[in-house]
Amino acid sequence: MKVLVTSEDKHLDSPVDVRFARARYFIVVETETGEYQAIENSQNLNATQGAGVQAGQAALDLGVEAVITGHVGPKAFATLLAADIDVYVEATGSVRDAVQAFKAGSLSRAVRPDVESHW
Amino acid sequence: MTQNQENLLIAVASGKGGTGKTTFATNLAWTLSGDSDRVIYMDCDVEEPNGHLFLNPEWSAAREVKVGIPIVDQDRCIHCGKCGRICRFNAIADLGTRVMTFHDLCHSCGGCMLVCPVQAITEQWNPIGMIRRGHSGALSVIQGELNIGHPTSPPVIREVKAEASGTGIRIIDCPPGTSCPVMESVKGSDFVLLVTESTPFGLFDLRMMVEMLGLLKLKLGVAINRKGLGDRSVYQFCEQRQIPVLMELEDDRKIAEAYSRGELAVVSFPHLKERFRKLMQAVLKRIRT
Numbered sequence: 001m002k003v004l005v006t007s008e009d010k011h012l013d014s015p016v017d018v019r020f021a022r023a024r025y026f027i028v029v030e031t032e033t034g035e036y037q038a039i040e041n042s043q044n045l046n047a048t049q050g051a052g053v054q055a056g057q058a059a060l061d062l063g064v065e066a067v068i069t070g071h072v073g074p075k076a077f078a079t080l081l082a083a084d085i086d087v088y089v090e091a092t093g094s095v096r097d098a099v100q101a102f103k104a105g106s107l108s109r110a111v112r113p114d115v116e117s118h119w
Numbered sequence: 120m121t122q123n124q125e126n127l128l129i130a131v132a133s134g135k136g137g138t139g140k141t142t143f144a145t146n147l148a149w150t151l152s153g154d155s156d157r158v159i160y161m162d163c164d165v166e167e168p169n170g171h172l173f174l175n176p177e178w179s180a181a182r183e184v185k186v187g188i189p190i191v192d193q194d195r196c197i198h199c200g201k202c203g204r205i206c207r208f209n210a211i212a213d214l215g216t217r218v219m220t221f222h223d224l225c226h227s228c229g230g231c232m233l234v235c236p237v238q239a240i241t242e243q244w245n246p247i248g249m250i251r252r253g254h255s256g257a258l259s260v261i262q263g264e265l266n267i268g269h270p271t272s273p274p275v276i277r278e279v280k281a282e283a284s285g286t287g288i289r290i291i292d293c294p295p296g297t298s299c300p301v302m303e304s305v306k307g308s309d310f311v312l313l314v315t316e317s318t319p320f321g322l323f324d325l326r327m328m329v330e331m332l333g334l335l336k337l338k339l340g341v342a343i344n345r346k347g348l349g350d351r352s353v354y355q356f357c358e359q360r361q362i363p364v365l366m367e368l369e370d371d372r373k374i375a376e377a378y379s380r381g382e383l384a385v386v387s388f389p390h391l392k393e394r395f396r397k398l399m400q401a402v403l404k405r406i407r408t
Contacts, residue, residue, distance in 0.1 A: 050209020050224045057203065057212050077219060083214045 003030050003102060004059050005095045006069040010038035012096040018070025019119070020087075021051035027095050028062050031103060036095075050116075052076030059085055066096050068107065077113035091113055123244045123373050124157075128289045129402060130308040134324025136295030139314045139344035139368070139399070140164075142378065144292035145173045152258035157287040160255075163304040164294040165248060165263035165275040168341055172381050176253035176260035182250055184263075184278045186227045186271075187242040191218045194240035202231035202240060225273045234275040248275035250282060259287070273303040280307075297327040311339045312398075315316070318349035322356055329360065342398065345370035363405070366398040 007014045012034075017023035022045050029036045039062070044051040052072075056079025059067055062118035066086040080087050088107040091098035101107050131144040131382050141164075150161035162168040189211060190200075200213040211226035211231050222245065232240045248265045263279035265272050272294070283289055293304040305311050313328055315321040325341070332339045341357055346367040368374070368384075370392075377387040385392045 047209065050221065053209040053212050053219075053221060053224070057214070060214055075224075079212060079214065079219060082217060082219050084216070 001027055001064070001066070001097065002064045003031055003066045003068055004040070004062060004064040005091070005098050006036070006067075007095050011100075013094045014034060015094060016068075016070060016091045018036050020067060020069040021055040021076045022047075023055075026055075026058065026062070027062060027100050028040050031099060043063045050075065053079050056080045056085075057082065058081060059083065066102070068102055070114040071119065072110060072113055073115050073119055074113040075117065077110065102110050121205075123201070125288070127310075128284055128291065128308040128404065130291040130293055130305040131314060132293040132301060132305055132311055132328060133295060133314045134297055134326075134328040135315065135321050138316050138321060139342075140295070141169055141173070141292055142344065142368075142384065143314045143342055144290050145170050145382055146391070147395050148258055148290040148397065149174070149255075149383050150385050150392045151288060151290070151399060152256060153392070154396075155288060158257070159259040159283045159287045159289045160292065161279050161283065161289055162262040162292045162301075163276045163279050165265040165272045165300070166271060168262045168264060168292075168322045170292050171260070171262055173378075173383050174255040174258065174260055175381075176255040176258075176262075178251050180252040181249055183246045185227065185244040185246050186225075186274050188222045188225045188227065188245050189220050189231050190243045192239045192241070193217055193274075195237050197237055197239075197306065199236060200304065201234045201236065202289065205230040205234050211292035222308055223375045227274070229249055247271070248278075250275070250278050252282065259283070262370045271284065272300040275320045276300060278301040280304075284318060297324065297331055301328075302335070303338060305335065308337060309333065310402050311337050312342055312402065314342045314344055315353055316345050316349055317343055317351065317353035319352060321349065322352045325353060325356065340365040340402065340405060342366045342368070344368050363401070365401045366394060368394075 005027045006017040007025040007027045008017045026039045044055050052075035060083040068088045068091050088111045088112040123165040131140050133140045152158040162170040202211045203213045207223045210221045247269045253260045261282045263275045294300045315325045340363045377403045
């Protein structure tokens, strides 16, 4: 399945970016094959407002079934919820580590946002 | 000061908060109202209006400020996504199965309603604040209040200014900072008085205000509050940029004590009136050249 992991750089060994909406990069990973694609998130880094909404929409457009990140704010959460995309928070280590933790079932699925706006 | 029939808009801004905008705006307005019945004090610091603490106006009218926000008929929607694409504020998003709207991000531009090919979006009017009118002696007072929790002040600021558009000697008490609410407050003014303190913090934000006013092509001058405090940095900056320092108010504990009791400085210390009159004369001179 396709998942999105927030990342500080373009590689599977890059550290997970703790922020969802304003992450530097989105890495879309096919969990079965390990294939991945890095997408720059500059339009959200620079957004004055609504970055969560825009990022949520980006996740929908990328066709991922889950988002794996550090923390997710209220608008991002609402958008992902409406888009039927699961959110996993408190991922640590590298993107690769995060995907492994996801596959092992050791990441917590968020049922509500865990940080405030503009965190 | 001679009575005249001029209509003027003078904005009192600062950049850095807490420098004395309200002190200058209220005392200037009060002083001028002693000589003219056409003076209007307009509190555009709608997130925390505080001029009323010193002017103690008798309110005579109040009205709500409302803004239009989109309501989507989910059954009519064909999920073309045009509404989300036109919105610059990420306030509306088509998520395939439904369209979400985020009212606190909406700037009421009406774009989504215009582009919807099936007219699935209509406008709902939501209250975001209040405008109050009143008077304190001969001084007219207009105050804007943004509802607690609402993030967008410019619509309320516009309504404050619209209450007395084009008439009288209007003194605008601006919000602190240098972003959208301040721009909305200073727009269209004949002169912007920048109240500051001569400290590194004061100078830092003063620079940003000067740059903004340069882009807006508005006349400006500086008033230094709490003179004696800090260093010479603001004076040096003003000299370099040829910005006139039109008035200085000393760092006087007695003035601060009066302020903390909610008293107007020119009422507690009437000799200060002449200085505010001279300030106005200096401002007028620069407006007319």
